[in-house]
Amino acid sequence: xxxxxxxxxxxxxxxxxxxxxxxxxxxxxxxxxxxxxxxxxxxxxxxxxxxxxxxxxxxxxxxxxxxxxxxxxxxxxxxxxxxxxxxxxxxxxxxxxxxxxxxxxxxxxxxxxxxxxxxxxxxxxxxxxxxxxxxxxxxxx
RNA sequence: GCGGAAGGCUGGAUGGCCGCGGCGGUGACUCCACUGUCGAGGAAAGUCCGGACUCCAGGAAGAAACGGUGCCGGGUAACGCCCGGGCGGGGCAACCCGACGGAAAGCGCCACAGAAAGCAAACCGCCCCGGGUGCGCCCGGGGUAAGGGUGAAAGGGUGGGGUAAGAGCCCACCGCGCCCCUGGCAACAGGGGCGGCACGGCAAGCCCCACCGGGAGCAAUGCCAAAUAGGGACCGCGCGCCGCAAGGCGGGGCCGCUUUCGCCCCAGCAGGUCCGGGUUGGCAGCUAUAGCUGCCCUCGCAAGGGGGCAGUCAGAGGAAUGGUCAUCCAUUCGGGGGCGACCCCGGAGGACAGAAUCCGGCUUAUAGGCCUUCCGCGCGU
Numbered sequence: 085x086x087x088x089x090x091x092x093x094x095x096x097x098x099x100x101x102x103x104x105x106x107x108x109x110x111x112x113x114x115x116x117x118x119x120x121x122x123x124x125x126x127x128x129x130x131x132x133x134x135x136x137x138x139x140x141x142x143x144x145x146x147x148x149x150x151x152x153x154x155x156x157x158x159x160x161x162x163x164x165x166x167x168x169x170x171x172x173x174x175x176x177x178x179x180x181x182x183x184x185x186x187x188x189x190x191x192x193x194x195x196x197x198x199x200x201x202x203x204x205x206x207x208x209x210x211x212x213x214x215x216x217x218x219x220x221x222x223x224x225x
Numbered sequence: 226g227c228g229g230a231a232g233g234c235u236g237g238a239u240g241g242c243c244g245c246g247g248c249g250g251u252g253a254c255u256c257c258a259c260u261g262u263c264g265a266g267g268a269a270a271g272u273c274c275g276g277a278c279u280c281c282a283g284g285a286a287g288a289a290a291c292g293g294u295g296c297c298g299g300g301u302a303a304c305g306c307c308c309g310g311g312c313g314g315g316g317c318a319a320c321c322c323g324a325c326g327g328a329a330a331g332c333g334c335c336a337c338a339g340a341a342a343g344c345a346a347a348c349c350g351c352c353c354c355g356g357g358u359g360c361g362c363c364c365g366g367g368g369u370a371a372g373g374g375u376g377a378a379a380g381g382g383u384g385g386g387g388u389a390a391g392a393g394c395c396c397a398c399c400g401c402g403c404c405c406c407u408g409g410c411a412a413c414a415g416g417g418g419c420g421g422c423a424c425g426g427c428a429a430g431c432c433c434c435a436c437c438g439g440g441a442g443c444a445a446u447g448c449c450a451a452a453u454a455g456g457g458a459c460c461g462c463g464c465g466c467c468g469c470a471a472g473g474c475g476g477g478g479c480c481g482c483u484u485u486c487g488c489c490c491c492a493g494c495a496g497g498u499c500c501g502g503g504u505u506g507g508c509a510g511c512u513a514u515a516g517c518u519g520c521c522c523u524c525g526c527a528a529g530g531g532g533g534c535a536g537u538c539a540g541a542g543g544a545a546u547g548g549u550c551a552u553c554c555a556u557u558c559g560g561g562g563g564c565g566a567c568c569c570c571g572g573a574g575g576a577c578a579g580a581a582u583c584c585g586g587c588u589u590a591u592a593g594g595c596c597u598u599c600c601g602c603g604c605g606u
Binding site: 112113118119154155156163164165167168169171172173175176177179180206207 | 243244245270543547548549550577578579
């Protein structure tokens with residue numbers, strides 16, 4: 085079932101992000117202060133998750149060629165198994181979309197929701213994430 | 226075949242595409258790319274016990290307090306765990322359950338009901354004597370504890386003798402207590418003798434006895450680096466008393482307590498040197514041994530012990546061990562076909578649950594599937 089999905093990726097890739105994407109790198113957020121700064125920035129809520137995005141200041145350590153992304157699932161999401169599964173699915177949609185649809189110099193934080201993050205169809209999660217990114221990028225303009 | 230008891234195993238499979246963490250290799254190799262290899266559980270969970278390990282308290286001994294354990298024996302590094310046994314209780318049985326030391330060391334409590342709840346008493350009764358009778362019984366005195374009733378429990382139980390009625394008053398058996406013998410390492414069991422019964426229950430109320438326990442925890446702890454508050458030591462100057470000097474005197478401190486042994490410190494100051502350090506980050510601790518896994522020998526009823534061979538098996542740190550799709554596998558729902566086992570089409574969903582220093586246990590959660598042994602009933606031979 086991979087072939088049917090390939091056109092989607094190809095279509096998104098043709099929107100014009102290809103040239104700067106040459107050296108975009110993904111890094112994972114690990115420090116609490118980074119999460120707290122992102123929490124004060126813009127956010128978009130979708131059924132399966134919430135996305136926060138913050139533009140790093142130009143003098144911050146990771147340069148403009150780096151996209152950073154963090155994942156948060158609090159105890160409200162469920163027990164350890166539910167939290168881990170939600171986080172893994174969030175990681176996957178981020179990994180699939182950010183190299184082509186993300187912007188350098190941004191910190192993204194994805195927040196899991198109870199039951200929805202683990203149960204919604206994967207394709208819907210991907211579509212919602214693309215929509216959320218477009219909304220955030222338009223707002224940041 | 227039906228019903229039941231005990232124990233054990235498993236807990237989705239295969240493949241495609243795309244990924245993650247550790248270690249190794251290769252490449253102009255701090256980034257990165259490619260490649261090889263390894264990568265969650267029986268409970269990883271609760272954090273309830275027991276340890277290893279680390280730090281704290283100066284060494285040793287002791288006492289008190291506090292906490293825990295509690296039939297006996299064995300196993301173990303240890304345990305509150307495990308195995309075997311005893312006793313008590315439940316079940317036709319297989320088997321299961323048990324805070325199971327001490328109540329003549331002391332204190333305390335025993336609700337409700339009941340006449341009476343621990344010291345002997347007597348509500349209804351029963352019996353005898355005296356008196357009165359309207360003959361139904363009533364009053365007074367005394368003897369009883371068999372019967373009724375209450376209760377979780379009422380001063381041994383059953384039967385016989387005995388008596389006015391009764392009563393260990395007497396007798397037999399059972400129970401209980403003491404002594405002795407036998408078996409057993411022991412808990413305990415069996416037997417004999419004596420005693421006429423005295424010693425109610427609760428120790429999951431305090432308590433007593435025996436045994437065990439110092440405290441805190443990997444966010445332990447050690448190392449490195451930067452900035453900085455600002456503390457201490459030594460050198461130098463100076464310095465209470467005694468002494469030529471070494472040093473002593475005097476004062477103070479060191480495990481929560483005690484004893485003993487031992488140790489340490491002691492005004493002030495411009496300067497120099499060194500140490501130290503809240504916090505943040507990095508590295509170590511960090512995964513291999515009271516090991517684990519498989520097979521075998523041996524001792525033991527067993528838990529387990531001794532030995533041999535082979536292999537070596539997650540180490541993250543906002544936390545890797547996955548995401549997704551397809552097929553199969555069981556499960557279930559709807560429709561159809563077939564006498565039936567079952568088959569076809571479509572759909573749903575896949576138990577509990579995710580390592581965080583590491584072991585040994587316990588407890589709790591768990592869809593479905595599988596295996597072994599045993600018991601009762603029924604049927605057949």
